[in-house]
Amino acid sequence: MKIALTFDVERDIPNLLDTYNGLEDGLKKIIEILDKFEIKGTFFWNVDAARKFPNILRSLVINGHEIASHGMFHERLTNLKYQKCKEIITQSRDILENLSNTKIFGFRAPYLKPPKFIFQVLEESGYLYDSSLPNFDKNQEFNKDKYQIYEYPPYNFNFYFRISFLNFLLKRKLKKRELTVLFAHPWEAIDIKKLLKEKTTRKTRMKNLFLRPDRWKNTGDKFLKRFERFIKEYISKEYKFIILKEIDCI
Numbered sequence: 001m002k003i004a005l006t007f008d009v010e011r012d013i014p015n016l017l018d019t020y021n022g023l024e025d026g027l028k029k030i031i032e033i034l035d036k037f038e039i040k041g042t043f044f045w046n047v048d049a050a051r052k053f054p055n056i057l058r059s060l061v062i063n064g065h066e067i068a069s070h071g072m073f074h075e076r077l078t079n080l081k082y083q084k085c086k087e088i089i090t091q092s093r094d095i096l097e098n099l100s101n102t103k104i105f106g107f108r109a110p111y112l113k114p115p116k117f118i119f120q121v122l123e124e125s126g127y128l129y130d131s132s133l134p135n136f137d138k139n140q141e142f143n144k145d146k147y148q149i150y151e152y153p154p155y156n157f158n159f160y161f162r163i164s165f166l167n168f169l170l171k172r173k174l175k176k177r178e179l180t181v182l183f184a185h186p187w188e189a190i191d192i193k194k195l196l197k198e199k200t201t202r203k204t205r206m207k208n209l210f211l212r213p214d215r216w217k218n219t220g221d222k223f224l225k226r227f228e229r230f231i232k233e234y235i236s237k238e239y240k241f242i243i244l245k246e247i248d249c250i
Contacts, residue, residue, distance in 0.1 A: 001174065002240045004181045004247075005034070006131065006154065008108065009045040012187040013215055014074040016208070017199055022187025023053055029189045031063075033228050039241040044070035044108040044131070044183075047095045054099050061102045066243040068106035068131075069093050078113050085115055090125040105245050108132050108183075112154065119147040129244060131181055152244055154181045161226045162188065162218035174234070179247070184227070191220035 007030065012019045034041055043060055045067060050057045061067060069092045071077070077085050093104045107122055109132040115121075119142060122130055130149055133142065134156030144151060155173060160166040161184060174180050193216040196205050208215055218226070231241070 001177075001237075002179045002242050003174070003234060004042060004152065004179065004242055004244050005039065006042040006044060006108075006181060006183045006244065008070055008183060008185050009043050009049050010070065010074050010110075010185065010187075011049065012190075012195060013192070014110070016204070016215075017195065019195065019199060020049065020052065021190050021195060022185060023049055023056065026189030027056065027186035029224055030184075030186060030227070031060075033224065033231065034065075035063075036228075037231050037235060037241075039231065040064050040066065040243045042066040042068055042106065042131075042244045044068045044106070045096060046070040046074050046110070047072045047092050048074070050096055050099050057096075057100050061100050066106075066245050067096060067100045067102055067104060068108065068244070069096055069104055069127075070108050071110050074110045076111060076113060077109050077115050077118070080115065082115075082117055082121070085117070086121045086125060089121055089127075093125060093127065105129060106131060106152075108154070112156070114142070116142055118142060119144050119149045122149050123147045129247075131183075131244065150247070152179070152181050152247065154183045158183055158185070159188070159214050159217075161230065162223050163214070174239075181244070184223075188219050188223045189227075192216040193219065 009023060012022050043065055072088050072092050096104050105128045107127050107130050112132050112134060114132040129152055131152045131154050133151055133153050157166050160170050196208055196216060
């Protein structure tokens with residue numbers, strides 16, 4: 001049984017905050033845990049973050065982690081026409097390859113919301129795999145069978161390391177699947193509640209604290225402790241942790 005730990009590298013809660021505390025501080029703590037267990041991760045970077053922190057991007061490559069594309073600026077691709085979407089996806093790969101000095105094979109759509117023509121775009125743009133569709137059943141809807149693109153569906157609850165009742169669902173999924181792709185964000189490794197209080201208006205702060213607890217609950221140290229505990233548990237169960245480009249597509 002295999003687990004791929006993947007991370008969407010972007011600013012803190014896109015379209016809400018303009019800070020990069022997660023990338024600057026949270027990512028470092030995540031890497032410390034991965035290093036402790038000699039595990040490599042797949043990091044889906046958007047170009048905006050990569051341009052601001054190219055040294056961090058390159059350090060991941062040097063240490064054996066995989067870099068993949070997460071678009072340019074965390075834009076909603078479902079709002080775009082085919083040609084514009086292709087331009088963004090192709091540009092993001094080319095820029096990330098230049099910044100990281102490594103080959104980019106994979107893509108993940110922001111918000112896990114790819115357009116219906118995503119597989120055609122990826123094939124024409126030179127990608128080998130996608131990790132945007134949580135639900136296998138949607139493959140037919142997206143005409144996947146027409147294109148030579150592998151799909152590695154991410155588990156669709158990105159906050160399972162923070163919300164306790166989701167652990168039961170995750171454990172059931174892990175037992176059933178040969179490969180489980182998990183994803184998180186570097187901003188989950190910092191105290192988002194504190195950041196919301198410091199960096200947002202009173203109206204925005206109150207709205208998010210009361211209506212969107214999924215954005216801040218159990219972030220920071222609690223996330224890191226649960227993340228490390230999860231890795232320990234599944235190493236003890238002899239699960240193998242892999243990066244996505246190690247699978248049969250490459």
